[in-house]
Amino acid sequence: MKIVIAHNRYVSANPSGENTVVDLESRLLSEAGVTVLPFQRSSDEIAGFSAVQKALLPISPIYAAPAQRELSALLAAEKPDVLHLHNPYPLLSPWVVRTAHQHGVPVVHTVHNFRQVCANGLYFRDGHSCHDCLGKTFPYPAVQHSCYRGSKAQSVLMATTLAAHRGTWRSVDRYLALTPAIADHLRSFGITDPQITVKPNGVPDPGPHDQVGSGLLFVGRFSAEKGLGLLLDAWRRHPDGTVGTLRLIGDGPLASEVAAAAAGRTDIELLGRLPHADVQVAMRASAALVTPSTWDEVCPMVVVEALANGRPVLATALGGLPFLVGASPSEPAGKGMAGEGVAAEAGWTVPADVDALAAILPRAVAEAPGLAAGARRRYEQMFSTTVTTAALLNVYEEVAAGRLVQ
Numbered sequence: 001m002k003i004v005i006a007h008n009r010y011v012s013a014n015p016s017g018e019n020t021v022v023d024l025e026s027r028l029l030s031e032a033g034v035t036v037l038p039f040q041r042s043s044d045e046i047a048g049f050s051a052v053q054k055a056l057l058p059i060s061p062i063y064a065a066p067a068q069r070e071l072s073a074l075l076a077a078e079k080p081d082v083l084h085l086h087n088p089y090p091l092l093s094p095w096v097v098r099t100a101h102q103h104g105v106p107v108v109h110t111v112h113n114f115r116q117v118c119a120n121g122l123y124f125r126d127g128h129s130c131h132d133c134l135g136k137t138f139p140y141p142a143v144q145h146s147c148y149r150g151s152k153a154q155s156v157l158m159a160t161t162l163a164a165h166r167g168t169w170r171s172v173d174r175y176l177a178l179t180p181a182i183a184d185h186l187r188s189f190g191i192t193d194p195q196i197t198v199k200p201n202g203v204p205d206p207g208p209h210d211q212v213g214s215g216l217l218f219v220g221r222f223s224a225e226k227g228l229g230l231l232l233d234a235w236r237r238h239p240d241g242t243v244g245t246l247r248l249i250g251d252g253p254l255a256s257e258v259a260a261a262a263a264g265r266t267d268i269e270l271l272g273r274l275p276h277a278d279v280q281v282a283m284r285a286s287a288a289l290v291t292p293s294t295w296d297e298v299c300p301m302v303v304v305e306a307l308a309n310g311r312p313v314l315a316t317a318l319g320g321l322p323f324l325v326g327a328s329p330s331e332p333a334g335k336g337m338a339g340e341g342v343a344a345e346a347g348w349t350v351p352a353d354v355d356a357l358a359a360i361l362p363r364a365v366a367e368a369p370g371l372a373a374g375a376r377r378r379y380e381q382m383f384s385t386t387v388t389t390a391a392l393l394n395v396y397e398e399v400a401a402g403r404l405v406q
Helices: 017-031 043-048 051-059 065-078 095-102 140-144 152-164 166-170 180-188 228-235 255-263 276-285 301-308 354-383 385-405
Strands: 002-009 035-042 082-085 107-111 174-177 196-198 216-219 246-249 268-272 288-291 313-316 342-344 347-350
Touching: 002 017, 002 043, 002 065, 017 035, 017 301, 017 385, 035 043, 035 065, 051 152, 065 095, 082 095, 082 385, 095 107, 095 166, 107 180, 107 385, 140 152, 152 166, 174 180, 174 385, 180 196, 216 276, 216 354, 228 246, 228 255, 228 354, 246 276, 255 268, 276 301, 288 301, 288 354, 301 313, 301 354, 313 354, 347 354, 354 385
Parallel strands: 002 035, 002 082, 082 107, 107 174, 174 196, 216 246, 216 288, 246 268, 288 313, 313 347
Antiparallel strands: 342 347
16 A cells, blocks of 8 residues: 655744654554655745745645645656645645545545634634634634734735635545544534544553652643643642642743742742653653643643553643543533532543632542553553554545545
8 A cells, every 4th residue: 555645844943743643653654564655845944945935935825836746746656545644834735635636546634733724723812712713704813813923914825725725625535533522623614424534643652660650740832822821820729839749841932931930839840841751751750641721632642642651631621632531522521510620531621720720630649540540541442553553544445445436
């Protein structure tokens, strides 16, 4: 089987979970005997563009002519079974879907964010959830609020791209929704159930261990949508040292606020940005991970890594987080008898509210050891690369077979 992996890599200066997923899946597919044909561009290339290339860059999200020519040549020469698209922006464009279809090649698309409908891909602006563009023929609220890179001009271009490619997205043969929440997102703009398969990302198995951790760990970008301000406010509701230690790994716009919080208390450890191996060590040294996002998180790899390390996760009940920790679909996520949170198979969900988060912190620390085995079990059943690679191969075979019978 031949698979084209199409992906616009994010700039190397900013760590990207999507880049990591693409590289890992490509390696695992090759090890499974698949011929992987990379069709990738990197946003790092833009710095070396000529003046003419830079002048044409604003229209790349709509069409990206060089990418279409090169892809056409690749498809004609290799005759692959499937094209698997990840991120098309800005140097590939969703037009690669049309190009693949012109060559009779079906398309699978992994949905890492909400950019089929939302200009910034987050459903989040000005500190709150936002779905203003959903259902609009032209997503003018994105322009009004300068949602794309804080620029009204760039937001016009991205909004135009979203409008131009509404039909393109509906023609994708199979979507890989990382969680049921993403499946719901796809249905909201007209994607049908036969076009959707829920297949989360996997991570390599770090192996079981018997280490007993203590305290809580946050790993992620120090930014508003990641809920760091919410977490710090909730932590301050407890006297210094009474809930254990809160370790913070990452960097970002709120770095100075985080540093000030750590300087003011003995129970906050600011570890900054660490290599991946050191993050894994910190996970095992902690009793649980806390992911207090205030946006509709899709499928953060750090949560899956925590489960792989046998660490339960305290998460806000937004986006794909309840699914990751195994919250029951029949349970109103995050809303217990008193609104204080709900225990799940591999952690807890809680409303994105400072009172609710503050109330559950001591409980999470106390209950974490008892959920360690459940966290590891959920990883093995849902997120091991053995499981996720088998699911991916099955989708490829179904889509390729569907092309043959049409």
